[in-house]
Amino acid sequence: MSKRIEAKYKIDRRLGENIWGRPKSPVNRREYGPGEHGQRRRGKVSDYGQQLRAKQKLKGYYGNITEKQFRKIYEEANRLKGDTSENLIGLLERRLDAVVFRAKFVPTPFAARQFISHGHVKVNGKRVNIPSYRVKPGDVIEVKEASKQLAIVIEATQLAERDVPDYVEVDHHKMTATFVRAPGLADVPYAVIMEPNLVIEFYSR
Structure with missing residues (x-):
C-alpha cells in the first residue's frame, strides 16, 4: 500500500x-x-x-x-x-492514479492511490495495483466488478465540483474509462x- x-x-x-x-x-x-x-x-x-x-x-x-x-x-x-x-x-497525467481520479472513480488523488493499491482497478482486463503504472492511449481502465458499488465510488461519480476532461472517455454505468491521449497543460x-x-x-x- x-x-x-x-x-x-x-x-x-x-x-x-x-x-x-x-x-x-x-x-x-x-x-x-x-x-x-x-x-x-x-x-x-x-x-x-x-x-x-x-x-x-x-x-x-x-x-x-x-x-x-x-x-x-x-x-x-x-x-x-x-x-x-x-x-x-x-x-x-498518464499515471494510473491520475487517470482514475480524472475518471471520477474516486474523489481525490490520495484516494486513487489507495484504491489502486487495494486491487480495485483493472487495465485492459488485468488487475494492476501500482498507482504509478503508466497508461498508453487506447488503454481501458475499469473498476473491478465487486468494487463498483463501494460508497467511495458512488460518491465520486456524483461529484459536481469537477468534470471529466476530454482526453479520458468514461462510462459511469459500466465504470470504465479509456485513456484517449496524453494531454498538454491547457x-x-x-x-x-x-x-x-x-x-x-x-x-x-
Whole structure:
C-alpha cells in the first residue's frame, strides 16, 4: 500500500491555495498559512522560492508523490522531444492514479492511490495495483466488478465540483474509462494555476 506522506489539507494550508478545488479545503475559510506565524505578512519571494513553490504545488497535486519519483519524471520529460514542461504534464497525467481520479472513480488523488493499491482497478482486463503504472492511449481502465458499488465510488461519480476532461472517455454505468491521449497543460482541468515551466527551471539550475 502506498504511503500518505502528508494530509491533503495540510498541503493546501502550507501553499495557501485550494489546489484540488475541494469544498472542504481549510483555505476556503482561512487563506493564511498554518501555525502561530501563519498570518504574518510574507516578504517578496525570490526566483528560487517561486520555482520551489511551483514544484511543491505540482508534486503535491498528484497525491504528493516522492521527490525521487518526481525527479525521474522530470528527467524523462527532459529527454523527450518537444517542450519539456508539456512533456512533464503529459507524463504525470498518464499515471494510473491520475487517470482514475480524472475518471471520477474516486474523489481525490490520495484516494486513487489507495484504491489502486487495494486491487480495485483493472487495465485492459488485468488487475494492476501500482498507482504509478503508466497508461498508453487506447488503454481501458475499469473498476473491478465487486468494487463498483463501494460508497467511495458512488460518491465520486456524483461529484459536481469537477468534470471529466476530454482526453479520458468514461462510462459511469459500466465504470470504465479509456485513456484517449496524453494531454498538454491547457487540457488539464487544474483548480489553480500550475507553472511547470518554473518546475523545469528549478531542476535545470
